Amino acid sequence: MNNVLEYLEHSAALYPDKMAFADETTRCTYRELLEQARITGSGLAGRVQPGKPVPVLMEKSVSAVTLFMGIVYAGCFYAMLDAKQPAARLQQILKTLECDLIVSSRSYLAELGKLDFQGEAVFYEDLVQGVADETLLEGIRRQALDIDPLYGIFTSGSTGIPKGVVVSHRSVIDFMEHFTDLFGITGEDVIGNQAPFDFDVSVKDIYSTLKTGATMQIIPRRMFSFPTQLLDYLCEREVTTLIWAVSALCIITTLNGFDYKIPPKISKVLFSGEVMPIRHLNKWREIYPEALFVNLYGPTEITCNCTYYKVDRELQPGGILPIGQAFPNEKVFLLGEDNRLITEPGEKGELCVSGTCLSLGYFNNREQTAKAFVQNPLNPYYQETIYLTGDLAYYNEDRELCFASRKDFQIKHMGQRIELGEVEAGIEALQEIRRVCCIFDEAAGKITAFYEGDIEKKEIVRQLRKTLPAYMIPGAFFRVDAMPLTKNGKIDRACLKSSIEGEQNGR
Template sequence: MTTLIDVIDRAAETYKNKTAFTDIGESFSFEEVRTLGRRIASALLQAGVMFRPVAIYMERSAKIPAAMAGVLLSANFYTVLDTESPPERLSKIAETLETPLILCDGAAEERCKEIFPEKTVLSYEKAVLHTSDAARLAEAAKKLLPGDQAFTIFTSGSTGTPKGTVLTHANVIAYCGWFVERFSIGPDTNFGSQTPFYFSMSVSDLFGAWLSGAAYHIIPKSYFAFPARLVHYINERKIDTIYWVPTALGIVARCDLLSFERFRYMKNVFFAGEVMPVKILNYWRGQLPEARFANLFGPTETTDICAYYVVDRDFEESESLPIGAACEGARLIVVDEDGKEIKEAGRLGELYVAGGFVAKGYYRDPVRTAAAFVQNPLISAYPDTVYRTGDLVAYNDRGELLYFGRKDHQIKHLGYRIELGEIETVMNSVEGVGLCVCLYDEQKDEIVLLYEGTDERKRQIMDEAKKRLTAYMVPAKYICVEGFPVNANGKTDKALLKKRYIG
């Protein structure tokens, strides 16, 4: 298999009528998804759209994989848009893409036309009724190459302009092939998806399902606000593998949900996207002692993941969980400020990634591409592009990598360089702290700790901070909160918290 067209075809021919993608109301087999995809692809090709960006503006549902298939089968590349995103951001993305067409469903069509009044809108409902054109589809497949773009995932840029990461057919097949093989994903696997389709974490289980014949069940977002429904849904669908952000896993832990009703089929609990508090991990491991837990680590620019750690021992709540070692097909390089490789334990450096998972760059953004996709600092004899992550890591005595936060998130306080995540790790282990977030007030030069708990325990929490933290890392201000807001990807929204509490 060299392109995702091959993957879609093979899944349809091998698994045929087996359940592929479901949501709360609909279910599609692999063959049905390909049939719908071919019709959509034929509509796109008839409209003269090939090797172009196609935006998908649809409510999260089991229809979206068919929409993706339609774009891929027509030798185009897609971007899934967040229907809840502000219109201004969506307009910026559409402007960057220069997309000739937006594919949307009936539920979102009116809003789509309001946000993109000058764009051609193709109705999903009409496209799936189009006659499949076998000759045109075969011609498109013949022209497609493994290195061609499959989709673009937009993330927030530091300048306020979204960055579109360009991922190829080869990237997805290389990464998801590793994912499926390493974790023994197969036709009997039932994924329970929490992540939205515009988030890179969706790549693993979505294309993992296409590659392996696994079933991909979309969990309604509202069920994370009503966790009792969540457990029932997971058991009803016999979901045995989840890949969630730690914030979502924390919802279950803080409600102590699994003490009342267990996940009866759960075999794999994978997590990524933010640091996993060991307190939450220990709750899950205590409730599901037979399950496999894995910390997956990587930026969108490495398709989804470049490092992983399968939890193989117990951790104290004050410890940091390793991000482990490189996935097969990726190479991790830890580099110091002089561009020299670090191999010994305990020395902090920046993480660079090489290999087949690394994206081509940012869409129509040569400046930021040149800054992040750079020449391998260890090779001078020939061109070798690697991704400079901006993540700070160090090896431990076991040869595992530990994550110490973002290079651009370090603060300088009282003359010391501090990583706020280190404070969060320590304070998350304090009794009375449900979960915490550390912020920095630049104007006042103060560290601020937000914590879930009670005001009555504030004095005890402050005392524990003084005992456990070096003096220059002790927060100046402690604020008790009822809970933390989450962003569109389900992660704790630190930008909103900073705006709310720092200004």
Template sequence: MELNVLRLLEKTADRFNKKTAYSDSDESLSFSEVEERAKRIGSALAEKIPARSPVAVMSGRRVHTPVIFLGIAYAGCFYAPMDSTQPKARLMDILSVLQPKILIADEEGMKTARELGFEGEILSAEELAAHEIDQPALDERARYACADDPLYVIFTSGSTGKPKGVITSMMSLMCYISAYLEVMKIDENDVLGNQSPLDYIAAVRDIYVPIFTGASMFIIPKQCFMMPAELFRVMNERKITAVGWSVSVFTIAVKLKAFEGEKPQYLKKVCFSGSVMPCSALRVWQKELPECKFVNQYGPTECTASCTYHEVDGVVEEGDTLPIGRPYRNYRVFLLDDENKPVSTGEQGEICISGPILALGYYNNKELTDSSFIQHPLNGAYNELIYKTGDYGVFDESGVLWFKGRKDRQIKHLGHRVELSEIENAALRLESIRECCAMYLKEKELIYLFYTGTATVKEAAVHFRGILPGFMVPRKLIQLEELPRLANGKTDMRTLADMMK
């Protein structure tokens, strides 16, 4: 297996040359153009920063964004994508953790980037792509590159109130994509339909699968996902054959009766993840697209996107529950009880993961890294790190893993992992909120915030919209005289849960 994505890009560009690698509604780039522009960007960066440096990227869902990522890799550095539409307070928090010397922005992101008070150098993506290729400089960076060098940092919700940056190595990415392709059987004849923002972990499939296979990737306009009939029309126009989407896309399409019109006639390979797929929705998709393969994925960002998969065999019934399946190649998945001992078949335990796909840790956060990536408690012979997911699972007699819920208060909401405690910390930044408790009503996908203090609901809502991304903003704000308490003084979560019904 090739362990360097840039050498793979060069081989694919040599083989497929003028074929489209990435496209959006406005433009497209061939594999040879991607390679050339990435080398130009890499050459420019190699003059400015040393290898293994972080580079912040503020570029939208457009074909040039993956090229920026690859250019950073050519410079021997690693990228941290940022969504310029998120609140400035969150973007500033990310920069305070990352502490990059360079921030690359496209034309749209440049205005936001300049408003953040960033003390490093802000560079234009367009100008970097016009730099001359310095092959000796790129060769020098490649000569000292290692497979375990960082490739990217993806920021996720953090329990301290600040986002945490999960660092993934190039080797981990290569292990995951190669294993994913073994299951999905994607090849050069496929056209991928991208749904995920390019700063989100799910996007790594859409960015790197073309480099592995010679497949093309089309960035589907965001507004299409709010209008499934238009989504299907665009998919047919672009002849989309394979997608890896969050579950919410599939459920919305069913809810809005999208299949009563045009169907995605070219779609043959579907992967879904991010939350539990309702079998009532999956059944509709299966009945409408009987020749399509459907695969359920599970896994945290700390383990390079996903660690298990389940290929759905046969049409499901509405009341069925899907398992999360078996480990991908290169992943070791096992269960431990609360005393870090293995559990028997059929017994519930915490899902734990090890292997070459583990993240390198949390950027600039050694304490959290050391507490999250720990020595395997069953291996006293040599160093072997594991990641404990905080999810409960059960292996059945056939070795298939079933998801049994969260161990802590981290939730999956609209395809995003969210720490309820981060929402609480954000609430307490408003001086007129005295105490608070965030809760989640899974059946209706609603985040609640119960709080005490003098802040009006309107004031609290405005406050949240200014510092949190939209998917984290509580949709139900309830002001109380006092939070309910247990005898030990802790917040009575059960009473609050009853108030959500």
């Protein structure tokens, strides 16, 4: 197997009339998805060369999935754009891609007009009205390699320029072969898609569906601001499987959504993106005592995830939720600052990954690729590329990997080296705290904690003195009704940091 289209073709042969994907207003069977993908692929194949990126500007929808598959049939790779992002950032992405064509929807004419794009704009509605050119598609397919890029996802870059992670067919196939088997995802499942299509969590939704012949229900973004609508949708669409960002799960428990309704068919809850607060995890496990809960870890650069932990024991708030063990066919290890292999429990090191899972690097950015994808310093004998995640981790006494913090969340304060994740864990252990995020205010030289919960600063400090040394106790506390979130569902640390700077400037 060397192309993800084999997943689609296999499922279409087995379940031609089964619903494959559905959004709020549209649905398609596997037969329809296959036919429309081949039609759109034929239309694109005459406009763009195989191996080239095709940016997509449209809402996440059944049409978007169909277009993705059409782009792959054309021998190209897709890069989803979010029209809600600033036009300047989208233009920077288009500049990086150096593409001559963009595919959009007619409903996005206004958004498309805001971009200074000099190439050809093609509309999905026109592409899907064409016909499939079987000879053309077969010729493209014969030239396909498993190392061909499948998609590009743009992450934030430290230089201010978005970095486009490019992932191959081979990496996705390698990951999906194990992912669905490990967690028992089958054709009987209905996957409730939460993630935006320009976020790699959606890769697990889409390709789990195609591989197993499952059904994917695309949940409208707005519903994650209205838990009652969200829970109604999960019930109506008979969703069984959630592969969600941590914050999406926390929205329901923070707002006591289960007091309103409990979707009855959920049997698998897989989460990633941030550290899952134990109090929220315990509430979900209380509601679904028979469900499988899995903590997933991994950056976009290594194809979705590299470690997993099936939650198999009770944890107390403030406790450490492991990230577990490596996925099959992936090597995950820890390196100290001196490139020493770390194996002893409790000792922290940078988490590094090697294997087929590694992406092809950053598109059109060899400099940043060379910094993150390096030769394994433990292997002087042959080429072995590893990815440096920038995350600190350690082994617990059970030899399970545990996330500590980002390397850039490790600070020097009052002469001590401090990991903000440890401070957050100490605050989260307090009964009244629902969620917490700590920011280091360099200008003021103090740690600032933002928290959700009904507790005053003086009481937080009083309780923290029992568990944390004085130099780790934040110097400022701000209670918030809800944490600001990025579009990918993570706590927006930049927004919190800017609020500190804004207060300082207002003095």
